[in-house]
Amino acid sequence: MTGLDYGIVISFLTLMALGGFWISRLIKDSDDFFVAGRELTPFILAATITATNVSMFHFVGMGGTAYSSGVSIIWQNWTGCMALILSGCFVLPFMRRLRIRSVPEFLELRYNRGLRTLVGAFWGIRLCFYLGLLLNLAGTTAIIITGWDNYAAWLLIFSLIAIIYSVVGGAWAVAIMDSWQFLLMIAGALIVLPIAMHLCGGLPKLIEFFKTSDPQHVQLVPQSGDKSWIFIFSILLLSIKWSMIDQAILQRAFGAKSPRVGAKGMILSALITMPLAFFWVLPGLAVAKLHPGKFPTDNDAIPWLLRTQLPLVAKGLLGFVLAGLVAAQISPITSDVNSVATLFTSDVYRTLKRREPTQRELLFVVRITSLLSGLLMLFVAWFLQYGKTGAVNVNLMIVGLLDMPLFVITVIYGLGWKRVNWQGALAGFIGGGLVGLAGYAIWPVGFARNCAPIVSGFGALVIAPIASLMTQHRERVAEAEAIRAAMNPSGADAEGDDFHFVPQSPIGKLGLLFIAIGFLAFLIGVLSAHWGQAIAAPFAVGGMLATFLGGIIRVYSV
Amino acid sequence: MDWMTLAIEITGIAIICVWIVIPVHEFRGIMARVRHKPNLADPAGGFEVKPAEPIDPSNPSGERH
Numbered sequence: 195m196t197g198l199d200y201g202i203v204i205s206f207l208t209l210m211a212l213g214g215f216w217i218s219r220l221i222k223d224s225d226d227f228f229v230a231g232r233e234l235t236p237f238i239l240a241a242t243i244t245a246t247n248v249s250m251f252h253f254v255g256m257g258g259t260a261y262s263s264g265v266s267i268i269w270q271n272w273t274g275c276m277a278l279i280l281s282g283c284f285v286l287p288f289m290r291r292l293r294i295r296s297v298p299e300f301l302e303l304r305y306n307r308g309l310r311t312l313v314g315a316f317w318g319i320r321l322c323f324y325l326g327l328l329l330n331l332a333g334t335t336a337i338i339i340t341g342w343d344n345y346a347a348w349l350l351i352f353s354l355i356a357i358i359y360s361v362v363g364g365a366w367a368v369a370i371m372d373s374w375q376f377l378l379m380i381a382g383a384l385i386v387l388p389i390a391m392h393l394c395g396g397l398p399k400l401i402e403f404f405k406t407s408d409p410q411h412v413q414l415v416p417q418s419g420d421k422s423w424i425f426i427f428s429i430l431l432l433s434i435k436w437s438m439i440d441q442a443i444l445q446r447a448f449g450a451k452s453p454r455v456g457a458k459g460m461i462l463s464a465l466i467t468m469p470l471a472f473f474w475v476l477p478g479l480a481v482a483k484l485h486p487g488k489f490p491t492d493n494d495a496i497p498w499l500l501r502t503q504l505p506l507v508a509k510g511l512l513g514f515v516l517a518g519l520v521a522a523q524i525s526p527i528t529s530d531v532n533s534v535a536t537l538f539t540s541d542v543y544r545t546l547k548r549r550e551p552t553q554r555e556l557l558f559v560v561r562i563t564s565l566l567s568g569l570l571m572l573f574v575a576w577f578l579q580y581g582k583t584g585a586v587n588v589n590l591m592i593v594g595l596l597d598m599p600l601f602v603i604t605v606i607y608g609l610g611w612k613r614v615n616w617q618g619a620l621a622g623f624i625g626g627g628l629v630g631l632a633g634y635a636i637w638p639v640g641f642a643r644n645c646a647p648i649v650s651g652f653g654a655l656v657i658a659p660i661a662s663l664m665t666q667h668r669e670r671v672a673e674a675e676a677i678r679a680a681m682n683p684s685g686a687d688a689e690g691d692d693f694h695f696v697p698q699s700p701i702g703k704l705g706l707l708f709i710a711i712g713f714l715a716f717l718i719g720v721l722s723a724h725w726g727q728a729i730a731a732p733f734a735v736g737g738m739l740a741t742f743l744g745g746i747i748r749v750y751s752v
Numbered sequence: 753m754d755w756m757t758l759a760i761e762i763t764g765i766a767i768i769c770v771w772i773v774i775p776v777h778e779f780r781g782i783m784a785r786v787r788h789k790p791n792l793a794d795p796a797g798g799f800e801v802k803p804a805e806p807i808d809p810s811n812p813s814g815e816r817h
Contacts, residue, residue: 222789235778373775384764388753396754469763
């Protein structure tokens with residue numbers, strides 16, 4: 195790293211801070227801070243959702259996995275895009291129509307206030323822990339790329355600007371600055387790909403090289419191996435869960451101007467993320483050819499490419515790409531800090547208070563919680579330097595045990611079956627987690643961790659209805675009617691939006707048909723890889739593209 | 753540059769161009785809408801002031817039952 199490189203990164207960070215302060219003048223009430231005043235438009239929404247989704251993990255982690263296991267890691271991203279289409283068509287618009295700010299708020303509407311407070315507090319703490327992990331990855335990667343071995347300084351560089359403009363500018367600053375960070379992130383990726391491809395003789399030659407030396411490295415849907423069809427199927431389930439209940443993603447989409455705009459934002463985000471996945475997977479593949487010897491960890495592959503090759507091309511290039519990586523990391527941090535603050539303020543503080551707080555009080559509390567969650571993130575990241583593996587495993591364990599039960603009670607029973615009551619939801623949430631935990635007592639840890647989402651989700655699916663049928667059902671008529679009206683309004687809703695769960699026009703129904711056929715073709719393709727069928731990759735990719743086409747038709751028709 | 757890399761690069765550049773032009777246009781629209789929104793968190797910025805309700809002689813304390 196030269197002085198010019200450091201200068202570029204510092205200039206970028208200064209611009210981000212100034213931009214955040216300038217945007218803070220848009221904050222005039224708590225809804226501005228939580229959901230950007232529900233004024234976001236489709237393209238800004240798509241940019242902020244993409245920037246929230248894409249972090250340094252994609253460039254470094256996915257590139258590193260492509261280096262070691264091959265191109266099929268790209269499905270981690272592509273299944274996420276398909277899940278965004280499903281959420282954009284079938285879940286998000288109706289939650290947005292209810293004018294909620296968080297997923298726990300939906301739980302209060304559907305079940306009761308206690309469940310909202312419980313889930314809000316749990317989720318807030320979990321996100322702080324996850325933020326610490328994100329920050330730790332950013333710090334350790336920056337050390338490898340730059341050679342400047344000062345962990346504390348990198349933590350401060352990545353977090354201080356993010357914390358400052360999250361505290362001052364809230365969701366407005368997150369949304370607008372995410373849009374610019376999204377552009378810088380792509381610009382950095384646009385530089386790295388051609389350099390990597392040039393070094394290994396071009397993409398066609400790279401594919402030919404692996405077809406003769408290690409065919410599985412370039413198989414999109416492998417029959418066996420670490421990232422086989424089973425991985426693709428599992429990651430699809432987790433992606434669906436993520437796109438439908440993840441607070442950071444949904445909170446951005448709740449900021450949409452209307453339900454249909456929210457749906458458009460999610461579909462556009464899926465469309466742009468799909469081709470972008472090539473930018474972080476292909477350089478990893480190139481490193482596998484350029485550096486056949488093993489790195490200490492897979493995460494070292496992309497930093498090695500950047501550190502050794504970019505300075506040879508032009509001065510300042512490494513600084514520009516590093517600024518793109520910093521941008522990629524700051525946007526999920528700011529989004530998650532904003533989400534944690536929303537959860538603690540809206541779902542914990544507000545529900546525990548006897549009287550409704552004033553706007554001024556809410557804004558004060560949400561800013562304080564933004565600051566505290568940022569400090570907690572720094573605290574977690576600092577201690578992760580002494581024992582990261584254990585912390586990562588604990589995080590994976592908690593995600594595996596409790597996220598799928600939450601998805602089951604929120605989306606499957608929350609929207610799908612009104613007989614499930616709050617006792618059933620609570621029993622499903624906790625019981626599902628305990629069933630998953632039992633797996634750790636029976637199976638080896640690695641296997642139990644991989645199966646935990648399926649086992650805990652299945653546990654919640656069974657326990658919630660049983661507990662509901664065993665307890666008294668007191669129908670919440672007004673709330674049930676509000677949810678029903680949100681999914682199928684008679685004509686346009688109060689905001690003049692006419693997005694329905696089932697499309698009203700023949701074109702809209704055609705879009706739905708494309709989604710159904712595409713998704714089915716994708717599943718056939720992935721599952722056929724079990725028998726080593728040649729149709730696996732064409733069906734999986736074709737199905738994904740048909741799902742995208744159906745999504746576009748659906749959200750742009752009545 | 754080979755044709756595959758070129759195609760991916762052109763797609764990336766197209767995304768950047770579209771996502772500069774359209775969001776800037778959308779942001780101007782947002783600014784025009786939110787500029788005159790009252791600042792509810794700052795009393796000096798203009799709380800909405802409701803007119804005082806007339807006192808009910810049968811319930812002068814205004815308690816609700």
